[in-house]
Amino acid sequence: MNVSAKHGGKALAIALTAVLALLSCGAVATEESPTVNAPLGDSNYSTEQHDGILTGQADEPLAETELSAPIAEALAQLLALEVKGRAPKTGYSRDEFGPTWTDAVDVDGGRNGCDTRNDILRRDLVDLVIKPGSNGCSVLAGTLHDPYTGRQISFVRGQGTSSDVHIDHVVALSDAWQKGAQQWDPSKRQNFANDPRNLLAVDGSANQQKSDGDAATWLPPHRAFRCSMVAIQVDVKTTYGLWVTRAERDAIERVLNNCGSSGPQLPGTVPPMMPELEATIEPDTKPAQAPSNVYYKNCTAAREAGAAPIYAGQPGYRSELDRDGDGVACE
Known part of the structure; x- marks a missing residue:
C-alpha cells in the first residue's frame, strides 16, 4: 500500500469528521437562539416574540381612520x-x-x-x-x-x-x-x-x-x-x-x-x-325689585365696572337697561 495515500485518506476522514461536528453545533445554536436582522430604516419592523417565536416580520402599519x-x-x-x-x-x-x-x-x-x-x-x-x-x-x-x-x-x-x-x-x-x-x-x-x-x-x-x-x-x-x-x-x-x-x-x-x-x-x-x-x-x-344702592347710568358703565350682564334681582338691574325685557340687562 502507498503510505502517503494511506495517510492522506486518514487526514481526509479526520477533516470530514470535524466539519460534520461544526455543522451539528451550528444547527443546535440556530434552534436555540435565532438571529433576526431588521431592515434598516424600517420603524415598523418588529422583533416581538409571539408564542415563544420571534417572527422577524414587519408589522402592518396602523390603519388611519379616514376623516369625514x-x-x-x-x-x-x-x-x-x-x-x-x-x-x-x-x-x-x-x-x-x-x-x-x-x-x-x-x-x-x-x-x-x-x-x-x-x-x-x-x-x-x-x-x-x-x-x-x-x-x-x-x-x-x-x-x-x-x-x-x-x-x-x-x-x-x-x-x-x-x-x-x-x-x-x-x-x-x-x-x-x-x-x-x-x-x-x-x-x-x-x-x-x-x-x-x-x-x-x-x-x-x-x-x-x-x-x-x-x-x-x-x-x-x-x-x-x-x-x-x-x-x-x-x-x-x-x-x-x-x-x-x-x-x-x-x-x-x-x-x-x-x-x-x-x-x-x-x-x-x-x-x-x-x-x-x-x-x-x-x-x-316679573323681576323682583333690585337693591337701590347700586346704579349704572348705562350698559357701558356697567361693563366698565365688570358687572355686565346684570340679572333681574341683582344690584344695578333696572328695566331701562333690559331692552328686550328678558330679565338680563346689558347682555
Whole structure:
C-alpha cells in the first residue's frame, strides 16, 4: 500500500469528521437562539416574540381612520387662514359691535321682527313655550341639551333663571377684535355679533369659564363637541377673514385630526316665528325689585365696572337697561 495515500485518506476522514461536528453545533445554536436582522430604516419592523417565536416580520402599519369630508374641508380652511400674533386689545368694548342682540342686521334671521337672543333660543331649545303676544318670538321656557357640558338644562325666563342659559359667541367678540375685527366698519361688526353661524345657546357657567378664550386656551368639557366647536370657529374665521395665532391653529389642527369619520354639528338657520307655541297663560316672570344702592347710568358703565350682564334681582338691574325685557340687562 502507498503510505502517503494511506495517510492522506486518514487526514481526509479526520477533516470530514470535524466539519460534520461544526455543522451539528451550528444547527443546535440556530434552534436555540435565532438571529433576526431588521431592515434598516424600517420603524415598523418588529422583533416581538409571539408564542415563544420571534417572527422577524414587519408589522402592518396602523390603519388611519379616514376623516369625514366636512372635517377634511375644515382642515383645509384652517391651513388657509393667516397666522399672526394678537393685535392689542386697546379700544375694545362690547359697544363696538353695535346694540346687543339687535335685529337690524343683514345676516340670517336679521330684520325678522325678533331679537337675536330669542332667535337662537328658538333654534337651540326644545319643548318651547313662547310668550303670548310676542308674535311667536319671545321664549319663556324650554329645554337645552347643552353642547359644552352635555347636560340637560331646563330654561325658564325670569329672575334667577335666565342666566342658566347664555348665548355664546363661539368666536368671542374680544378675540375677533384682536384678530382683525378692529379694522372693520361698524356694520360688519354688528353683523358679526348677531350672525347665527357664530352663536350657540349654552350653559351659563361654562360660557363664563370660556370667556374670550380661543381653542388654544379653552375647549368644552364635553369632548364629543370639541370637533364641532373648532369647526365652527374655522368656518366663522374663514367667512369673516379673521386670522389665528400659531398656538390656536395648532390646537385646532390637533382636535380636527382626532375627529375620525364623524362630522361636525354646525349651527342651523334661524327658525320662523312660532305663534302656535305661545302659552295660553303667561307665567309671572316679573323681576323682583333690585337693591337701590347700586346704579349704572348705562350698559357701558356697567361693563366698565365688570358687572355686565346684570340679572333681574341683582344690584344695578333696572328695566331701562333690559331692552328686550328678558330679565338680563346689558347682555
